[in-house]
Amino acid sequence: MMTPTYWTGQPIQPGDWVRVYSSRFGVWHHGIVRNLFLVADGIGVEIIHNMKDTGVSLSDWYEFAAGNLIHLHGRPSSPEHALEIVRRAEANTGNSYGLFDQNCEHFCSFCYTLKAESESLQVLGWMAVGTAVVIGLTASNRQQ
Numbered sequence: 612m613m614t615p616t617y618w619t620g621q622p623i624q625p626g627d628w629v630r631v632y633s634s635r636f637g638v639w640h641h642g643i644v645r646n647l648f649l650v651a652d653g654i655g656v657e658i659i660h661n662m663k664d665t666g667v668s669l670s671d672w673y674e675f676a677a678g679n680l681i682h683l684h685g686r687p688s689s690p691e692h693a694l695e696i697v698r699r700a701e702a703n704t705g706n707s708y709g710l711f712d713q714n715c716e717h718f719c720s721f722c723y724t725l726k727a728e729s730e731s732l733q734v735l736g737w738m739a740v741g742t743a744v745v746i747g748l749t750a751s752n753r754q755q
Contacts, residue, residue: 615647615654615672617683623647623656626693628685628719631676641684641715642675643700643722659700661718666707667700685723696722 614622627644642660649655656672675681687693699722708714717727 615656618680619683621683624686624693626687626696627683628696628723629658629675629681630684631679631681633677634679635677639716640675641719642670643696643719645669645697645700659697659704661703661706661708661713661715663708663710667703667705667718669704684719687723699725 616622623644625644625646628641629644630639630641632638633640640660640662642658645657645659647654647656658670658672658675659667660670660675661667672681687696700718703718703722706713709717713727714729716729720729721727
């Protein structure tokens with residue numbers, strides 16, 4: 612039986628940081644590959660991820676993908692790193708979701724680096740600052 616692969620041909624491995632673009636919400640959804648296991652018609656893949664309604668929970672590949680392509684976002688630096696990533700993901704199962712402090716990207720970042728960060732929220736923050744500056748300058752120019 613062949614090891615399952617991403618659409619790029621790279622093999623799927625435990626500890627991989629994966630993401631799928633949600634066209635419904637217009638954002639990337641992130642998760643951690645937990646395990647590959649035998650099923651009747653091949654090999655199944657489990658992914659741990661954090662969602663608003665369920666918190667940190669386990670899904671299969673197809674549920675996580677929701678009909679979209681799953682992309683490899685990060686790969687562990689070693690087999691030991693992969694074990695640590697999966698261990699952290701499993702230890703957080705059941706934790707709640709928080710858009711600004713514990714979203715799916717924070718969760719995966721923490722599992723990888725022990726730092727819960729969300730580049731998506733940082734970009735949105737800078738966009739908001741830029742918008743506020745433009746609005747402020749426009750208002751200032753109108754008053755002159």
